[in-house]
Amino acid sequence: MQAIDARPAKPFGHSTLPGRSARVLAGVTLGALLALAELVFLLVFALGLIPIVAVPRSRPAVIRFTHRCAGQLVTLERRRLARFHDVGDLGPYSDHQAFGYVARRWPLGLLGGLVILLLVFGLIVTGSMLSAWVVGGTWGFIEEDGGAVSSATVAVAAIPGLVLLYLNVMGIAGVSQLDVALARHHLTPSAEDVLARRVSELTLSRAEVVQVVNDERRRIERDLHDGVQQRLVALGLLLSRARRSRDPARAADLVRQAHDESEQALADLRDVAWRVYPTVLDQLGLHDVVSLLAERSAIPVTLTYDLPVRPPAPIETAVYFVISEALTNATKHSGAQRIRITVQAAVPAAPFGFTPPTETTAVVVTVTDDGHGGADPDGRGLTGLAGRVAAYDGSFVIDSPPGGPTTIRAELPCA
Known part of the structure; x- marks a missing residue:
């Protein structure tokens, strides 16, 4: 597309x-x-x-x-x-x-x-x-x-x-x-046609948002079951073996392993909580959080951030999830060697002879990777992103021809 x-x-x-x-x-x-x-x-x-x-x-x-x-x-x-x-x-x-x-x-x-x-x-x-x-x-x-x-x-x-x-x-x-x-x-179109089309769009957006929420709940349950829960079970087994052991050295080694498992379980739990909603986004802002995502990516990322003012909190959250999901998909499926992320403002055009306005009307996010392309727009992850963006009356475009590159572009209005 x-x-x-x-x-x-x-x-x-x-x-x-x-x-x-x-x-x-x-x-x-x-x-x-x-x-x-x-x-x-x-x-x-x-x-x-x-x-x-x-x-x-x-x-x-x-x-x-x-x-x-x-x-x-x-x-x-x-x-x-x-x-x-x-x-x-x-x-x-x-x-x-x-x-x-x-x-x-x-x-x-x-x-x-x-x-x-x-x-x-x-x-x-x-x-x-x-x-x-x-x-x-x-x-x-x-x-x-x-x-x-x-x-x-x-x-x-x-x-x-x-x-x-x-x-x-x-x-x-x-x-x-x-x-x-x-x-x-x-x-x-007449006012009636506009209202009818708007109602249809809102009905579709509501259904998509509900689907996104359900998918998110299933993903959280899967992350907790396959990650945190397994580590907590291992932690319990290690502590049980340490309590039954009569060898002090062996018991100390088991306690050490249990301590490592507890730290890893805590890290997994923080990752799950981060994916649900990064609270640090409210404290640091979108720029720092996106920079952190780029640093943690397994694929080298080039980030261009050009927003004159901080967007509203809901828009920041939506932008964060678009970038996070796009990076996850590129890491798992694209085979890319490089990813480029651009976050910039869409400003209204200035009349001839006037200074361009600084007011941000929309945030435009573009994520491009040099992988093999062929991304499925109907996949669960990308469909969820499209629904999340549509909930804010935004536009979501995927361009992923066979052989690449793959470009994901989202525009979210700030009004």
Whole structure:
């Protein structure tokens, strides 16, 4: 799986008035051309209604095909709106919504084309009149007495010309705003759809969190049974043998072994408690705990930590578990020789000419190893991590092609 950044790129001159004006003009012009294509599409669709009348059973197939074609046209419209009008948050929408948008959008596009043509015509007339004024009648603007266009004529014509130019520019801006409003109205989900999808996501996240908790309980029980419990049994046996032994040297040796077992049992118990929740995280902070994880790793780790402020405690915990589980998986299954961990902040983009903000909106964690790849995203450990991240409305991406490398990326919002 690969993450794709779908945000529209901001071209040069994005925040300057001439740059914005040129982009709006280009967007309206391209919208007029697309409107012609949409009108032709609707006319062809009207012809496609003929076989529906003759063969009613063909109606579903014709409608599905038409809606898919409308979806392709809307894809072009979305690219135009994102490139020239900074509208990048459209969707999701159905093919039926796409068809409704196309059916309602073409008159507005043709209106924009008409306004552009009037602007071009006005510029041509203005250029011709100015040329006649300069060169003395070359372009045919001759007064009744045979003379060239006078300065008084140019001055009188300039007043209504400027008014018409202003109205024309305002018309282009109005068409652009209506274009954006129409797209948002038809190509964005309603409040009910958003709430329904949100409820579905929360229901799924809750089920995943419950599964993560159950898996965590089973893992703790397994660690206690296979680790601490076995060592405590061995400790009891050693102390029992030492108590029954009549040889002081032998008894002392058994007590020493029992002491070693008790220390190891305590270390195992601390490891289990650390994996349940590292209390030192509250005291030292995420940076020191992640550094400690990197030092304890059996595979050499390169750590890059770049957070300007400390994130909230729940986010720190989630980041810790993402890194811990990723290191465990890489150590057990990847055969890697090197692991790279990056913890950095995602900050909102600064407007042109302003200082970038320092507020951290999300924490982005990336763990990459140079192993043989082929990690199973549906495995218990990675599925648990995905559920843990989803519980915080975060995103979790695994990229592990055969042959490697394996990259685990999690983004957790701080809000």
